[in-house]
Amino acid sequence: MSQATETSAAMVDAAQVAAQSRGYWKTVWLRLRGDKVTIACFVVLALIVLSAVLADWLAPADPYKTSMLKRLKPIGTEGFPLGTDELGRDMLSRLLHGGRLSLFMGIVPVVYALVIGGALGLVAGFLGGRVNMLIMRTIDVLYAFPSVLLAVAISGSLGAGVTNAIVSLTVVFVPPIARVTESVTTQVRSLDFVDAARASGAGTFTIIRVHVLSNVLGPVFIYATSLISVSIILAAGLSFLGLGTEPPHPEWGLMLNTLRQSIYVSPWVAALPGVMIFFTSLSFNLMSDGLRSAMDVRL
Template sequence: MSGLDTSAPIDVAQRDHVVSRARFWRLKSFARDRGALVSAVLLATVVAAVVFAPIVAGVSPDVADNLARYAPMGTAGHPLGTDQQGRDMLARLLYGGRVSMLIGVVPTVTAGIIGLGLGLVAGYWRGLVDQIIMRCLDVVFAFPMVLLAIAIAGSMRPGVLTEMIAITIVLIPYFARLARTATEGVVPMPFIEAARAAGGTRSSIMMRYVLPNVFSPVVVYATTLIGLMIVVGSGLSFLGLGVQPPTADWGAMVADGRVVLRRAPHVTILPGCAILLVSLAFNFLGDGIRDALDPRTLRR
């Protein structure tokens, strides 16, 4: 009995050591990826700036000054200049970043949760349940992502909520298919068979054993999609199907600035560069997270 009593704590300690070591190597692998690390710092800076926009900007993004119209970058009181209505570009960029980040993150997370649930059920239950879920989602797959988002947004009243609903709907099938594929790879594993033999129910096995193994690829995929959804949301605003004036949004700012591109190019270039940098940062961050979670990277 004494041998059994002393072996259990050792096994637990060894298991905790292995888990802690794996986490350490994942963090170390992520830190070695300069692109992912720089992207994480950039995104943290952007998030902090847009959250504290009233403090950083100091002025409202909707206050117009007709005497300061088309002010160039570096103007006193307007470090990034003003637009065609004399509104401060720094304030509009920061407040517009709030809307753009919201449109990129919220629909992606929402679609990821819904798609993860659908893919998990379809991949584990298979049979008729799988056929019903995936055939319904294939209807959405029949249309290009951007065109379907435009069609959905065009059928509703323009606004931020419309953009988020349209993007959420078009993303659900992509997450569901990824989750279903990952679930199909986990279900035949020996530990799933052991859980079934131990009397585990379908719901408990899915939540305790399948979900943790499917969650990581979904998170990585969601991270890479956020940047793309910021671009899609900006495109909807550019077309007039999303954020409406005078609300600041990077896509709407690009649309407004194109009519004065020759006279005040900074009105279009600044929000365009913001969209580009943030979307690229999310892509590099997703690549870094994927590499950090890849078991092959840990073995190397």
Template sequence: MSKPIAPPVPPVRPVRARRPSNRVVSRLKRDKGTMTAMGISALIVMLAIAAPYVTDGQPYSGNALERLKPIGTHGHLLGTDELGRDMWTRLVYGARLSLISGAAPVLIALAIGGSLGVIAGYAGGRVNALIMRTMDIFYAFPAVLLAIAACAVLGPGLLSTIAALSIVFTPSIVRITETATTRIRGMDYIEAARCSGATDFRIILHQVLPNVQAPVLVYASSLAGLSIILAAGLSFLGLGMSPPNPEWGQMLNSLRQSIYVQPWVAALPGLMIFVTSVCFNVISDGLRVAMDVQDG
């Protein structure tokens, strides 16, 4: 009696491990709050880029006969300011300055502070002590007072605002990066790389940076919203962007005298600051969860 012939077993295809970046993207897609915040932020960025095409392209010109028109006025969707300038045009053009003020200081601080933090954490010893004690000097001053003092010395303007906020954010990024680098400096894979003859630069580039980037990037993303608020605050105090530049903080300062006449029009720049900063904070929280970065 012949044995039954077993059906052929299909070959087992190896399952490729998902890359960490793919896992992060997958988790972000499932987070509706983060995706909504990303969508709103992307919309604000696209409006800022396409400002000449979605507005009349004249953020500085106005008509004194049409000053402080309410929202919904014909020809002025969001009304006009105290000089008769179109609020929609100025808000869209103001997004350019406010977004630059929010992104540029964080990127500069990330480049400088991240480099100093990796050097301090990897080298240790006197190098670590010199860098970290220097950063402690900046920690002795509250962030807002340090930004005001820096702007007062450098003078008003976009570049001064970016430089002042970069000075404020660099010490905290140095500390985050130094802590993460010190934690992995003694790991087995670092020692194995040294034993294999890899140079310090190669170890930092291929072993240290990929393992410290998650907490540093998450923390840096959380600074973007704060940077927008601080930049607007400096302009509101007259230390940042000066008139007639359409920057949200400066617009809020010029419209505060009109809050009892057209409160909704006067509140529009503050609303834009609030919405944009909240979106960046929500995105930062979503990245933290997606990257499994623990608090503290």
């Protein structure tokens, strides 16, 4: 009898722990689950990424195969569900394949910038003082240029090509990420648990790794996701200007550029790459907004 009561008491305890001991990420997930827009954006992005990854299998035709006879077919043509471009290439296949480069150009510079800018901001914010001054004022110099201008200027001086476009976009995104990281780190650094950790005898590196990173990474990561859409648009812009991807590789920005001349002949087909850019960047933006509000848990 008493054993049974004990067991049930233990079970109540366990249930209580399970119910009350919700971690931070669990709370975020619960809040996120109720946010339909964010979930929808996430699904759209997942589909776009998936279609880009599986383009080889999904694409009905060879994205490089030209045909002078089948130029600028409208949407819904037999065999070309989304029509053909100015060189008679299948638009659907090119859009699917183009997603690869566009997403790549959207994500990779932001990831590089996250590593570089995040490290700079973390060091500046945690050490403060002169180090902060030195790093942040240097960053401010880059900040002074409009991002499009800076990207175009760097790409222009380095020459066209995917690698150079990524380098220039990374340079564009380092300052904002560094600044956000620096401000969050400065806030976290002044909290007592950092002092408590130092009083425990922990070194600077351990404190940053265990106590600062865990609190800084979330907000910075969210900010970075909102930059992905900017990066996709900027990359498209660079390609449009002939500074990014080189033809004949399919990339949404470049496709928009080359189809520009056909806009009076076949406006709907010419708009397709733009529609893709629009949906992708919008989804990234809305998702990052949703993540931000879900992660803004007042603990």
